Amino acid sequence: MDNSTNWQDHDSRVEQPMSRRNFLASAAGSAVALTGVPSLLTAAGAAMDPTAPGRPNILLVLADDMGFSDISSFGGEINTPNIDSLMHRGIHFTQFYNAARCCPSRASLLTGLYPHQVGMGWLTNSNLGAPGYTGDLARNGATLAELLGPAGYRTYMSGKWHLTHVKCEGPEGPKYNWPLQRGFHQFYGTLTGNGGDYFDPHTLTRGNEPVKPGKDFYYTDAISDSMIDFIQDHKSDHPNRPFFGYLSYTAPHWPLHALEDDIKKYISVYEAGWDEIRSARYRRLQESGLLDDRWDLSPKDFPSWAEVPDETKPLLVKRMAVYAAQIASMDRGIGRVVDALRKTGQLDNTLILFLSDNGGASNPISRGDKSVDALGTAKSFESYRREWANVSNTPFRMYKHFVHEGGIATPLIVHWPAGIAPRKQAVSEAGHIIDIAATCLDAAQIDYPSTYDGYAITPSEGRSLLPAFNGGKIGHDALYWEHSNNRAVRQGKWKLVLRKYNGKWELYDMEADRTEIHDLAAMHPDRVSRMAAMWDDWATRSQVYPLCNAGWNERISMDKGPPGLPQRP
Ligand SMILES: [Ca+2]
Numbered sequence: 001m002d003n004s005t006n007w008q009d010h011d012s013r014v015e016q017p018m019s020r021r022n023f024l025a026s027a028a029g030s031a032v033a034l035t036g037v038p039s040l041l042t043a044a045g046a047a048m049d050p051t052a053p054g055r056p057n058i059l060l061v062l063a064d065d066m067g068f069s070d071i072s073s074f075g076g077e078i079n080t081p082n083i084d085s086l087m088h089r090g091i092h093f094t095q096f097y098n099a100a101r102c103c104p105s106r107a108s109l110l111t112g113l114y115p116h117q118v119g120m121g122w123l124t125n126s127n128l129g130a131p132g133y134t135g136d137l138a139r140n141g142a143t144l145a146e147l148l149g150p151a152g153y154r155t156y157m158s159g160k161w162h163l164t165h166v167k168c169e170g171p172e173g174p175k176y177n178w179p180l181q182r183g184f185h186q187f188y189g190t191l192t193g194n195g196g197d198y199f200d201p202h203t204l205t206r207g208n209e210p211v212k213p214g215k216d217f218y219y220t221d222a223i224s225d226s227m228i229d230f231i232q233d234h235k236s237d238h239p240n241r242p243f244f245g246y247l248s249y250t251a252p253h254w255p256l257h258a259l260e261d262d263i264k265k266y267i268s269v270y271e272a273g274w275d276e277i278r279s280a281r282y283r284r285l286q287e288s289g290l291l292d293d294r295w296d297l298s299p300k301d302f303p304s305w306a307e308v309p310d311e312t313k314p315l316l317v318k319r320m321a322v323y324a325a326q327i328a329s330m331d332r333g334i335g336r337v338v339d340a341l342r343k344t345g346q347l348d349n350t351l352i353l354f355l356s357d358n359g360g361a362s363n364p365i366s367r368g369d370k371s372v373d374a375l376g377t378a379k380s381f382e383s384y385r386r387e388w389a390n391v392s393n394t395p396f397r398m399y400k401h402f403v404h405e406g407g408i409a410t411p412l413i414v415h416w417p418a419g420i421a422p423r424k425q426a427v428s429e430a431g432h433i434i435d436i437a438a439t440c441l442d443a444a445q446i447d448y449p450s451t452y453d454g455y456a457i458t459p460s461e462g463r464s465l466l467p468a469f470n471g472g473k474i475g476h477d478a479l480y481w482e483h484s485n486n487r488a489v490r491q492g493k494w495k496l497v498l499r500k501y502n503g504k505w506e507l508y509d510m511e512a513d514r515t516e517i518h519d520l521a522a523m524h525p526d527r528v529s530r531m532a533a534m535w536d537d538w539a540t541r542s543q544v545y546p547l548c549n550a551g552w553n554e555r556i557s558m559d560k561g562p563p564g565l566p567q568r569p
Pocket of ligand 1: 358
């Protein structure tokens with residue numbers, strides 16, 4: 001629960017995804033698309049056969065609160081060889097976006113809709129009494145598990161759910177929006193997004209039942225172990241079926257909890273301080289071609305490292321060391337999961353997608369033992385705060401929950417040996433987390449339905465990324481955001497963005513200035529009006545209105561409780 005600070009005070013076409021047949025037509029001429037996935041050709045338009053060979057397994061890997069430049073292949077100094085290896089043997093996107101916060105991004109990821117369209121405009125902590133803000137995943141969006149399961153896929157989830165109202169998280173539920181009730185055959189993980197303790201996570205659940213952590217428990221490892229078990233059992237129990245795995249880590253979301261051996265490796269790294277680390281990331285991003293040379297490093301809004309009193313530095317250094325250790329541990333887990341796929345002969349035809357649900361989080365969280373020694377252990381409950389979050393989000397401005405690039409930009413790495421030829425050149429067209437579900441359904445040869453389980457389903461907002469996997473276009477007309485009154489629309493090279501309820505629109509040319517430094521709103525008033533009207537049209541049709549000008553505590557006090565399972569028409 002992001003509840004320890006009041007964020008408001010912090011300044012502290014709907015268009016159906018491209019069909020399989022159209023994708024193949026658009027990919028004609030691409031040897032990889034035609035030779036790499038021959039079964040897709042024969043299956044195009046055919047009746048669904050759950051055991052049809054060649055339909056890929058799908059593994060969605062989600063990091064939590066990880067910034068744009070944390071992993072080493074995106075400029076970071078954090079050792080992430082396993083994620084990097086997926087990138088080097090696959091493809092990567094440099095202008096991919098999430099929905100700025102945990103549960104909104106997860107709602108979009110699983111349904112292919114904008115968060116408000118399925119009740120997740122804000123958080124699961126409160127039902128604000130409007131359809132876009134119930135805090136409980138609505139039934140007019142079907143989850144990937146609900147769609148892939150009936151089509152023959154086995155569906156497994158390990159990790160953080162965060163899609164049911166907080167008052168449904170207890171052992172007695174109501175469970176209508178728990179993973180097994182939203183299409184997953186097996187689930188191990190936590191229901192809450194409530195700042196999960198890594199040594200004794202709240203709401204730890206297997207299937208529909210609460211479970212206790214075992215000896216020497218560390219949640220990131222447990223999430224990885226559980227997915228490895230699912231993959232191994234799948235190979236022996238369902239050898240002729242594909243699977244969908246949702247590997248949803250809580251790392252590196254606060255609290256700062258990590259294993260001592262991992263933390264130790266990073267102390268000396270971060271003694272360099274945040275200015276030097278950020279500059280080094282910016283330099284590596286430019287050298288690797290992930291950033292355009294025209295994009296300046298955004299100015300920071302806090303003191304330089306040299307101004308930090310020496311006696312405070314060990315605590316600040318260790319905060320970032322624990323954060324890095326959390327990512328290193330996740331990377332090691334991803335490596336073990338990939339190894340399980342390889343050893344069971346399933347790696348080549350598994351479509352793996354890796355991304356983060358939002359940018360680095362600036363919230364100051366502090367509970368428990370505040371000593372340097374306790375930091376990283378179960379005695380302490382801390383966050384890494386704005387300065388290091390700014391480093392995580394290098395070279396961008398702002399943080400988790402905002403919709404400037406620092407809040408919403410994520411690496412997207414895609415690995416699928418049977419379907420994608422490795423490519424060093426990044427995909428730099430803008431894509432959005434609404435596209436992931438469309439992509440998975442396209443790869444699995446499933447159309448997004450108009451009804452599911454008796455409920456009418458809102459048409460998908462996402463577009464399949466499959467054409468882009470092999471050099472084609474994603475082709476969005478425009479992309480939209482709203483979270484806690486922060487608003488944005490991106491159309492081609494232009495981005496219109498504002499902060500806060502009474503904020504003022506800023507306009508950026510993202511080709512020349514992706515770091516959002518040079519506001520061009522005053523120079524292009526007509527474009528500002530036009531794009532603001534586009535945003536308003538989207539907000540009107542997507543349950544974004546009414547906007548709520550209330551801080552955290554007031555929003556919690558507004559809670560109308562879980563909306564319950566709606567009646568079928
Ligand atoms: Ca998150």
